[in-house]
Amino acid sequence: MPAPLARPGPSRRGRWLAGQRGNALVETALVLPLLLLPAFGVVAAGRVVQAQMAVSAVVREAARSASLADNTAEAANAALKRAEAVAAGYRLTNGSLRLTVDPGSLARGGQVHAAATYDVGFDDLPLISGARMRVTSDHVERVDMYRSRWSTGGAP
Numbered sequence: 001m002p003a004p005l006a007r008p009g010p011s012r013r014g015r016w017l018a019g020q021r022g023n024a025l026v027e028t029a030l031v032l033p034l035l036l037l038p039a040f041g042v043v044a045a046g047r048v049v050q051a052q053m054a055v056s057a058v059v060r061e062a063a064r065s066a067s068l069a070d071n072t073a074e075a076a077n078a079a080l081k082r083a084e085a086v087a088a089g090y091r092l093t094n095g096s097l098r099l100t101v102d103p104g105s106l107a108r109g110g111q112v113h114a115a116a117t118y119d120v121g122f123d124d125l126p127l128i129s130g131a132r133m134r135v136t137s138d139h140v141e142r143v144d145m146y147r148s149r150w151s152t153g154g155a156p
Contacts, residue, residue: 054090
């Protein structure tokens with residue numbers, strides 16, 4: 001009677017492939033954060049650019065609104081109200097927007113200066129969460145030379 005054939009063990013190739021699957025997983029775990037970091041960096045850069053454009057729009061609109069006011073108290077209120085509306089439209093909603101408006105004397109040909117700062121947060125982006133970047137903008141608006149000094153309620 002012939003001797004029973006022994007069942008062969010795993011070949012070298014089979015053992016080698018099993019080890020390669022484990023290596024691929026480890027390599028992926030090491031390389032994935034390096035690949036995701038530039039992607040999240042691009043998203044963060046986009047947020048900074050959007051915030052910079054929004055802050056520029058806020059100060060431009062605030063200065064223009066202040067330059068059209070009849071007195072300095074009204075100028076400050078008009079600038080703040082317009083800045084809040086523009087900021088809401090651009091979704092600058094994290095509460096870090098700071099606006100300063102200097103209406104000067106509101107004399108014809110004078111200047112109204114507005115400046116703002118805003119902190120862009122990246123709390124929802126992995127790998128760069130907790131980072132913040134401040135964007136600033138300022139704008140000088142000339143008071144119209146030929147504007148009427150009469151209030152909007154009518155002539156004196």
